[in-house]
Amino acid sequence: MSGSNSVKYIQNILVGPQEDKPGIITLGLHEHTKSKTLDQPLFAPVARLDQPPGYVKVGQEEKVYKLKKALYGLKQAPRAWYSHIEAYFLKNGFHKCPYEYTLFVRFEGRGKMLIVCLYVDDLIYTSNDEVMIEEFKKSMMSEFEMSDLGLMHYFLGIEVEQSSSGIFISQKKYTREILKRFQMDRCSPVRTPAETSLKLVKNTEGKGVDDILYKQLVGSLMYLTATRRDIMLAVSLISRFMENPKRMHLMATKRILRYLQGTKEYGIFYKKGEKSDLIGFTDSDYTGDQDDRKSTYSYVFMFGSGAVSWSSRKQPIVTLSTTEAEFVLRELTKGKSEDQVADLFTKPLKLAAFQKLRVLLGVCTLEATVQGNVF
Structure with missing residues (x-):
């Protein structure tokens, strides 16, 4: 779901003596929106806009400028818009993620769940209940003028292809x-x-x-x-x-x-119906950096057939043995060493091992997913 046009903000700098605290009144007015709540002003503080040197009016030095024209790109405008839509979500029973502030989740009985991710005035959402999806679309379209773009195909440079077998990004x-x-x-x-x-x-x-x-x-x-x-x-x-x-x-x-x-055509495939256990792998080399002798450690979390979180970075301390290096980053799983997918993030591998672990991470081509030659 995406707004049919960008939100237009009208900035009005309050005029008064310099001892008065100036501020900015932001009216989030969509060009075609008839939202009642958007008619209410949203306040976001700004720095004082004094008269620039050389243009100070004699006898009115204590005044600041009043801006009558619509402005774009001010830092306060997105914050005011986010405050408004956040309040709207919370009012309608959503919970904001404490670690990702643009992620909102609403729960209902029998395990029903709706997840919404916000990027400025673009929304992506998913749910395990069709009724919740339809109600959410109607609610948003009644509050804001938005266009339903259907299944997501492209978002922030990432291409998404959805089929009956799974999701390929x-x-x-x-x-x-x-x-x-x-x-x-x-x-x-x-x-x-x-x-x-x-x-x-x-x-x-x-x-x-x-x-x-x-x-x-x-x-x-x-x-x-x-x-x-x-x-x-x-x-x-x-x-x-x-x-x-x-x-x-x-x-x-x-x-x-x-x-x-x-490998231009490669991406990640999340297979539909795959067992959705969250599995973590960690690994570490020993003094891999030749300059400061610090080790490289990595982790990867798998959900179903593909990785959902991963990292590869140097340890903050210098370890004195391979045992200490592994102790600093304890393994989350116990299994065969050849299936340790975190190895792909700690050291360069030979071709056979690299290709095997690449498949285990869910990295493949779309054609391979159609032919069923991935897993």
Whole structure:
């Protein structure tokens, strides 16, 4: 569900002596909205707007400016809009997530649940009850003028394909844009994002590269990890050298792009009907960083057939043994070492092991899910 147009805010700076506390009155007026609650002013404090030097009116130095024209982009406008829609959700029986403030959940009897995620004036929602979905749509459309866009297909750069077998999310379009932007759209592909012998260090004597280009590369790849868990470790490694990148770091970055060239169609598949147990894996190497001797630790949480949360980062302390390194990050599960999917986030693996763990993470192509060759 998405608003048919952006919310327009009318800003009115109160005029008065400087000892009076100025503020901003925000009226969230949609161009076509007939919402009664939006007619009520929403208050959000702003800094004093004094008269600029050189334009102070003689005899009226104590006055501040009154803005009569609609303004966009002020920091207070989104906050006022969020305060309004948050109050609306809470009034209608939703509970706000204490860890993710844009996530709201409403519960009803017999295990019925409605989950809503807010991004500015765009909403995505899901429920295990069709009646709750229809009631929510009617309620929102009566309060705000919004358009029902049906099943989600594209949101914040993530492509979503829903079918009877499950949900497949990917960033195929974004991957192609990255390759084209950095002139790697015609490169030769490789089968792994990092060499097994990869050991990146701070090479102070190496040949330097354009640090702005390097940061752009790393930033683009970091956003891609939203659906591409298989490049998480490699991106984590190259991100440690953004301050002073050298040629060896750029080559490691370009290898990730070469890997993406051959896996542009990959994403994550959440299989319908899969047993929905939450399973966690953790792992750690020993003194993996050659500069400060800190270990790399990782975790991944699986829900059904795909990963839902993951991380790969250095430990904050230096461990003195492999036992201590593992103790710092105790394993959440006990199983076969070859099925330890967190290995994919701590060290570069050989091709066979890498491809096996990639499948266990749910990373595959849409065609493979249709043919049933994933799991």
